[in-house]
Amino acid sequence: MKYEPVIGLEIHGELLTNSKMFCSCSADYGSAPEPNSNICPVCTGLPGAMPVVNKKATELAALVGLALNCSINKHNTFARKNYYYPDLPKGYQISQYELPIAEKGFLEVNDGSENQLNVRVRRVHIEEDTAKLAHEKNYALVDFNRAGVPLLEIVSEPDIRTVEAALDYATKVRAILRYLGVNSGDMEKGVLRFEANISVRPVGSDEFRTRTEIKNLNSFRALVRASQYEIERQIKIYEEGGTVVQETLGWDDAREVTTSQRSKEEAHDYRYFPEPDLPPLQLSDAWIESIRSQLPELPEAKTARFISDFGLTPSEARFLTSERTLADYFENVVAKSKSPAKTIHSWIAGEFMRYLNDSGLSIDDVTLAPETLAKLIDMVTDKTIGASAGKTVLTELFKNGGDPAQIVKEKNLLQMTDVNAIQEIVTKILNDNPKEVDEYNAGKETLFQWFMGQVARTTKGKADPNVAKELMVKGLEERKK
Amino acid sequence: MTQTIDTKTVKHVAFLVRLGISEEEAQTFSGQFSSIIDYFNMLNEVDTENVPPASDIANAENVLREDVVKPSMSREEFLKNAPNSERGYVKVPTVLGDE
Numbered sequence: 001m002k003y004e005p006v007i008g009l010e011i012h013g014e015l016l017t018n019s020k021m022f023c024s025c026s027a028d029y030g031s032a033p034e035p036n037s038n039i040c041p042v043c044t045g046l047p048g049a050m051p052v053v054n055k056k057a058t059e060l061a062a063l064v065g066l067a068l069n070c071s072i073n074k075h076n077t078f079a080r081k082n083y084y085y086p087d088l089p090k091g092y093q094i095s096q097y098e099l100p101i102a103e104k105g106f107l108e109v110n111d112g113s114e115n116q117l118n119v120r121v122r123r124v125h126i127e128e129d130t131a132k133l134a135h136e137k138n139y140a141l142v143d144f145n146r147a148g149v150p151l152l153e154i155v156s157e158p159d160i161r162t163v164e165a166a167l168d169y170a171t172k173v174r175a176i177l178r179y180l181g182v183n184s185g186d187m188e189k190g191v192l193r194f195e196a197n198i199s200v201r202p203v204g205s206d207e208f209r210t211r212t213e214i215k216n217l218n219s220f221r222a223l224v225r226a227s228q229y230e231i232e233r234q235i236k237i238y239e240e241g242g243t244v245v246q247e248t249l250g251w252d253d254a255r256e257v258t259t260s261q262r263s264k265e266e267a268h269d270y271r272y273f274p275e276p277d278l279p280p281l282q283l284s285d286a287w288i289e290s291i292r293s294q295l296p297e298l299p300e301a302k303t304a305r306f307i308s309d310f311g312l313t314p315s316e317a318r319f320l321t322s323e324r325t326l327a328d329y330f331e332n333v334v335a336k337s338k339s340p341a342k343t344i345h346s347w348i349a350g351e352f353m354r355y356l357n358d359s360g361l362s363i364d365d366v367t368l369a370p371e372t373l374a375k376l377i378d379m380v381t382d383k384t385i386g387a388s389a390g391k392t393v394l395t396e397l398f399k400n401g402g403d404p405a406q407i408v409k410e411k412n413l414l415q416m417t418d419v420n421a422i423q424e425i426v427t428k429i430l431n432d433n434p435k436e437v438d439e440y441n442a443g444k445e446t447l448f449q450w451f452m453g454q455v456a457r458t459t460k461g462k463a464d465p466n467v468a469k470e471l472m473v474k475g476l477e478e479r480k481k
Numbered sequence: 482m483t484q485t486i487d488t489k490t491v492k493h494v495a496f497l498v499r500l501g502i503s504e505e506e507a508q509t510f511s512g513q514f515s516s517i518i519d520y521f522n523m524l525n526e527v528d529t530e531n532v533p534p535a536s537d538i539a540n541a542e543n544v545l546r547e548d549v550v551k552p553s554m555s556r557e558e559f560l561k562n563a564p565n566s567e568r569g570y571v572k573v574p575t576v577l578g579d580e
Binding site for chain 1: 497559
């Protein structure tokens with residue numbers, strides 16, 4: 001029997017606010033100098049302390065809801081999710097339960113075979129992050145700097161049917177959060193975390209079988225590997241006539257297996273009830289529209305525009321729009337350059353990215369001005385310099401900055417376009433190598449590249465390759481016996 | 482008489498809040514919980530057909546603060562209230578049910 005997975009994803013993302021969700025302590029726990037330095041009675045759960053909602057966080061949460069095509073609940077409330085764990089100072093987490101800020105959205109994703117499908121977003125709700133626990137041998141150490149940092153939970157419906165679609169959904173949510181500027185997407189720092197709900201069923205069936213929930217997926221790789229592992233594990237159970245047990249699983253990154261967290265099962269009784277310390281949020285149409293007006297052009301729309309305006313292929317456009325800063329950079333170069341957008345894409349996707357990858361840099365680290373890159377690309381387009389000289393100049397610009405024209409002059413990289421000069425070089429090469437000429441004319445056509453190599457060596461790569469090629473073909477033809 | 486809240490439920494609630502209780506206490510609380518629940522069950526007799534659920538009783542809404550950082554309390558002050566600490570962290574026992 002053939003099986004298909006049924007996958008739903010929960011994505012937790014911290015919101016980039018200055019202060020915490022319910023108090024005025026700094027939310028920037030990553031740069032806190034010491035443990036327990038950004039804390040107050042509210043975020044450490046001292047008796048009598050009262051939470052007050054961070055206005056900015058509600059705006060960012062609504063922005064995310066709108067970007068995910070959700071409707072905003074004008075009346076939304078906070079709830080207490082009760083459980084006992086030392087990373088939760090109050091004994092409950094303030095969250096949203098019955099009336100989250102946003103619900104019923106969707107996101108178009110790719111299923112790995114160029115098919116698009118809509119994954120419905122069930123809800124987007126606001127909650128608070130927990131403290132950080134460091135487990136020692138016989139005890140644990142608690143740092144409350146992260147406790148109370150605004151956290152958004154984005155829950156999908158179980159609409160995902162392939163691991164590739166799960167990866168694409170997660171990738172797109174991350175890109176949207178980054179486009180909106182509400183989350184850095186830096187998974188290594190834990191500001192974005194995934195959980196996958198997975199079941200499998202026979203292909204063609206529409207039943208929902210028992211699902212398991214995998215927690216602690218802190219990278220895209222973990223999401224993919226854990227999902228693949230869990231799908232195979234469940235199929236094997238059914239094939240052997242067994243039943244899947246509903247449980248929470250952890251993902252062991254080192255061993256690449258899911259592990260049962262059975263011990264915590266009984267504790268999954270959260271006894272939600274309305275948070276008596278926080279009045280509801282009542283959001284007006286005008287407020288919602290003012291948030292909607294702040295939505296930037298999102299990756300999907302930008303991709304479509306890049307395809308229609310710049311004549312790029314879908315995959316070229318998707319590459320450039322994967323990061324807002326990269327898309328902006330590309331557009332700035334296009335605006336300053338006389339070269340075709342296609343050519344500019346080739347430079348950015350090629351030499352430019354190669355340099356960044358080799359140097360471990362990201363687009364955000366680039367100090368090279370778009371107009372400088374535009375100047376360089378134009379010099380190649382108008383044949384002032386050759387493509388290989390262009391690469392040399394780009395590396396120089398990255399390393400030491402400067403002006404492309406000046407670098408070309410200093411390094412003597414001007415392209416040789418004088419036909420007579422190139423002819424002279426071609427003739428000399430042909431006269432100096434009669435044996436190779438004869439072999440070529442006897443049918444050893446692969447030697448042509450060798451002849452071109454001689455031109456490149458003699459001219460240090462400066463000869464216009466098209467002119468040199470034409471003259472070389474002609475010269476060899478003339479020497480045919 | 483049958484109790485609305487049986488001893489099994491009492492023990493479950495005790496586990497959730499990490500309280501150890503004896504069999505005898507479970508019996509006592511079962512009776513006490515049940516009478517509290519039964520008392521509140523009187524509310525079920527009220528017709529609430531057209532009454533929206535209340536989520537707060539103060540009739541307030543949109544109590545918000547600006548996203549501005551204010552100084553935090555001192556760690557020393559905070560740690561005074563912790564039963565145990567180490568290198569500026571709160572020190573807690575390994576948690577029940579942890580690996």
